[in-house]
Amino acid sequence: MIVLHGAGLEVEVAQSGGLTTRTILAPTSIELAERRIAVIGANGSGKSTLLRLLNGLTLPSTGRVTVDEHDTRRDGSAVRRRVGFVFTDPLHQLVMSTPADDVELSLRRSIRHRSERRATALRLLEQRGLGHVAQSSIYDLSGGERQLVSLTAVLAVEPAIIVADEPTTLLDLRNRLQVIDALMALDQQVIIATHDLDFAARTDRVLLVDDGHVVEDGDPARVIARYQAMMGAR
Template sequence: MIQLAGAGVTVALPASGEQRTRVLLHPTTLDLGERRVAVIGANGSGKSTLLRLLNGLVLPTTGQVVVDGLDTDHDGREVRRRVGFVFTDPLSQLVLATPADDVELSLRPFLRDRSARRAEAHRLLEERGLGHVAEQSVYDLSGGERQLVALTSVLAARPRIVVADEPTTLLDLRNRDLVRAALAGLEQQVVLATHDLDLAAEADRVLVVDSGRVVADGTPSEAIPAYLRVVRP
């Protein structure tokens, strides 16, 4: 269970003279227990800030965020073990030369033997249809392949929850569908931000974020029309 209790984020802005601040997310209270939660909103609305609160990439300046009873501020390392994060641009999280290298890195806490880790990395990539690119440079992969490698690397760390920030935004139609299918098939709870309303419609619950506030919260049939009213007044 993910719980936000008055969690908000305010940042200081560089300025001469009087200090100025900007609210990225107003104090927000939510209990997120559904298997699939989508977060939709315009660029700059606060979606990414909300998602980054969920695994401690961003800490609240007011209130708190608790995951399975663990506070992201005080128990950040354990929260990040439980909550895997998939970025919009996979190159921002693929840190090693090849897919096999990257997945193997995620496996280190679980497999001490290097040959066993390598074999397991290849097995996991094969499961995602990526066995043929396991030893290629990540820079030679398509956008969809990179995103699937990033997802595989996150899953190799055995998280209980997967948070994905616009995981299909940079992809063509074919690769978008591959990533959507991969996310739909996960056993873990998935919380994702997206501009893809078809993807949002597949969620159990949809949050609409506007100007740093959750302005609608409900089923897709309730929340998506509310989002459209926000962006098309």
């Protein structure tokens, strides 16, 4: 389970010829135990910062974050083995030229022999419905296919938790639904930041982030209604 113990983030920014402290995420204490959790809020609210704290991509400037009692600051490698992160833009995550190469790269620590790694990568892609593009250039894939390749590469190391930062934002409707269905079908706990309120409504719990604060937390219908009311008032 992921737990935030007063975890927050402040940064120094230049202002009027000097430096000032800006709060990106106020100190937050929450336990994230539900199987499906969504994080919603306006652009710049702090959603992505909250998610990046969950696997140590960003370290808190106050408090701490633990994953199964492993501290993200002290035990970063152990945390990242447990928490896989899916980025908004898969091209920020895919570093090899083909899907097969990228998934094989994820397997390099767990499977020693190249031929076995290759066979496993091809099998995992086939299971995800991507066998026909396994040897294609990443740049020839659709946005949905790229995002599913990213997910396959993350899942290859068998994390217990998947954290996805707005994974459907850049996708058209068909690819968006395909990625949502793939995430919802996983055995792993899934924590997502999303602007897709229909997607958020399918989860077990929703956190609403506004101006660096978690201002609502709980039942999806109630939290989404609060967010819609807030946006309507603005």
